[in-house]
Amino acid sequence: MGRSPCCDENGLKKGPWTPEEDHKLVHYIQNHGHGSWRALPKLAGLKRCGKSCRLRWTNYLRPDIKRGKFSPDEEQTILNLHSILGNKWSAIATHLPGRTDNEIKNFWNTHLKKKLIQMGFDPMTHRPRTDFFAALPHLLALANLVDPRRPSATWPLVDRDVGLLHQCCLYKQAAGDHNCLMQPPPPPPAFASYAATDHPNTCVDLILNSSEAFGSSSSSSALLLEPPPEDGQMDMNIDEEEDLRLLRQAAAANLIMDNTSCFTTWFAAASSSSTDDHHHQAAPAAAPAGDISSSDGTINIPPPHHDHYFLAATSSEHHQMMSSSLPPLIHSSSNPAAEGGGCSSSSCGGTSPSCSAASFWPDVLLLDDPFMSDFANN
DNA sequence: AAAAGTCACAACCGCCAGAAT
């Protein structure tokens, strides 16, 4: 029962609109209204299909369109709405006067999506990403930081790594563990200012505590490592075999951020193939080039103050508890867009999380926005 | 200065739902 595309007719122009065409279209609609879009081109003297005219008008020529950069408020609104509505650009656009769905969609695809990814969030679910393999190069760099026996130094750090740390905190919060010392660091790109403050959690602290986040703070199977000497002088001559042994031991014991098995797998893989990546030097771990976004690309890490350094182990019971206490991947109840359909099968794949757009943004983001509050209450 | 790469965004395409016939 298909019908031919509206632009199949011979002689109809496609491509960019000329100023003359714009003028004809605007002039006609101002005088007559658009009426039937199919009939409009002929009446307005345009060699375009009605659909092209409608898009040109609604996305570009309409007088009430606000052009220019999106304000921070608009950006936040889009993030909030997208976390609930998903890719319902037209629905999102109704809450942003003067902005078209096309404009919002473009802004999302070119800015916000990348921003979320960089922060370690899945842009579709708004939840922390779990595809740790994708971050493997960064995590390999972090592996050097994880080793508390390495001397404090000026370590390069990338925003994405901070995003991963942010994930750790969010997961821990989601797990309902209130006993952890760790508080969520601000996510990047606030990292530069974060690093410049007297925030009690240094990067090393965060990493160490993040192991608690995914294990049990009362775990009896914690793998204790040697604390640094009292004078703060650390052994620079660490035996590589011993180092690798510890790493493998950690992986084998299901350690470190292990609410996803892939991270353990990563850890095992990293430790077994890390002779090139896991140097034992006083020099900082090399971070991927071009990814450093803090002001000078570095962060000063003071000596850790823990009595013991440990890679917290997770008992299988606790591991299970942690997994079950995490928020579900799909919050369909909070996402009418996912429930009500409207996603094409090609883009959503039915039950794909990309269709659910479950919100995992902090509540403050929701409460700040009157619309979001209303939405949440209804 | 030129080539290559990246970004931003206008425009197009195909599909869908509802209205009209």
Place this chain on the structure above:
DNA sequence: TATTCTGGCGGTTGTGACTTT
């Protein structure tokens, strides 16, 4: 009821502008 028309939507592409090498 079946078919066609129409407007709308979301995904994708093409291309010019800009940046980097």
